[in-house]
Amino acid sequence: MVIFDSVKKEKVEFAPIKGNEVSIYLCGPTVYDDAHLGHARSSLSFDILVRTLKALRYNVTLCKNFTDIDDKIIAKVKQSGKSLSEITELYTQRYLDDMDALGVQRADIEPKATESMDAIRDMIVKLIQKDFAYVVEGGDVYFDSSKDAHYGSISHQVVEDSATQSRIEHTSHKRNPKDFALWKACAKDETICFDSPFGEGRPGWHIECSAMIDKHFCGNEDYTIDIHGGGADLLFPHHENEAAQSRCHSGKEVAKYWMHNGFVQIDGEKMSKSLGNSFFIKDALKAYDGEVLRFYLISVHYRNDFNFNEEDLQASKKRLDKLYRLKKRLPSSGSSVNKAFKNKLLEAMSDDLNISKALSVIDEMVGEGNEALDRDSKNKALKKELLSNIEFIEELLGIGGKEAVSYFQIGVDETTKATIERVLEERNLAKKAKDFAQADALREQLMAMGIAIMDTPTGSVWERV
RNA sequence: GGUGCCAUCGCCAAGCGGUAAGGCCGUGGCCUGCAAAGCCACUAUCCCCAGUUCAAAUCUGGGUGGCACCUCCA
Structure with missing residues (x-):
């Protein structure tokens, strides 16, 4: 790693x-x-x-x-x-x-x-006690940065005494601008306080x-x-x-x-409270499934800036959909993960969590899996292995764990489902009677409800668009 | 003023000296009653300039343009 x-x-x-x-x-x-x-x-x-x-x-x-x-x-x-x-x-x-x-x-x-x-x-x-900190008039306790020979080794920031260029406001009681509060004494009218050997107050950040x-x-x-x-x-x-x-x-x-x-x-700027462009998770979850949001947020390398926008989220969802579309073709129990696939995936993630590489490995597996199933739709061993591959993806990345059909039906309530099923049955009858005009009309009807129908050899299934 | 990061196809995004992954979108085809899904095929020389090298998107120098930290912040 x-x-x-x-x-x-x-x-x-x-x-x-x-x-x-x-x-x-x-x-x-x-x-x-x-x-x-x-x-x-x-x-x-x-x-x-x-x-x-x-x-x-x-x-x-x-x-x-x-x-x-x-x-x-x-x-x-x-x-x-x-x-x-x-x-x-x-x-x-x-x-x-x-x-x-x-x-x-x-x-x-x-x-x-x-x-x-x-x-x-x-x-x-x-x-x-070790003289790395000092108590100041008023009760605050400060860390004495000058006593630490390695101060600055983490961020490599140089905090200058004469920091007139900096936006730092100097607190009068500090001995040195680099010093920081370990303990903040209680204000006179403050009620939220904790006891301590150095007076009532609360911990510094x-x-x-x-x-x-x-x-x-x-x-x-x-x-x-x-x-x-x-x-x-x-x-x-x-x-x-x-x-x-x-x-x-x-x-x-x-x-x-x-x-x-x-x-x-x-929009290219850091999301922050002060800029007023914060986006709460709970609001995003109202519009998108948690797994879809998760997949979108992990799809960019963790050290890069992540520019959030809904069009990209939609595109990202389509990529996740493809994983579930493959899963839709698979049985409910697997065998064991394909070794080569697992190794390639782990190899990608072992390189400082190279998620882009990992996702391309997954896309490749999905593509090859679909192709193999197109060629040999009855290959049980293959199907089981593919399912195991997806199970490994779930373990590693936390995606693809849902039941495939229900994944595509998230957010549809029971009464709507019943309506869909009824229309679907009606359409099946029309199809049997070769009344394609009627079948297409019924499909249009569901489409207007945001429901897409896909005919398969084993029957018609529906998805939320 | 100090300290960093980044700039690759219309969009998202890998690449870390050896001749441009992947996804979305688009186009053509197979399949389909028609679709959808799936599959196949097609689509970039890497912000600019100079240098190092047999070889550079990848290294060096100089530009230009974004962003962040130095204040609470994930």
């Missing part, structure tokens, strides 16, 4: 720090609003990574956090009149529901910041990840975990800061490899 390490900025051979075990930490969502397509892409990117590693027979442990305490959440609490837990539980659940719809496998560990307070406080205490990783993974003498992941925008300052505090706390690097996914863009 080769992966692109975003710190080294090159593809590197992946080798776990401990035998066959792979530990991955992925920066999860801050639960103060519904998840958007960017969250989907990040989750999907690492879902594919985990699935690939598992297919390569690694034993993977994925940890994905929920940030359930921070400024934006507090603002939401104040503005909504609801309690902190009401807000965070609501959006955590919605996030999980959205991810389920997209076929994202659940993480093995899903820690929440508010449930990791002991680990967070312990880490800050230790950083203060970066510390929770370090604390959770420290709590859940042990690693070896050089690294705590194998892979640390997240969106490209987290590289700086989030991951730089996280790496710094972890390094100073434990004396070892937090992660051996860093992987970052690219952005989802709308």
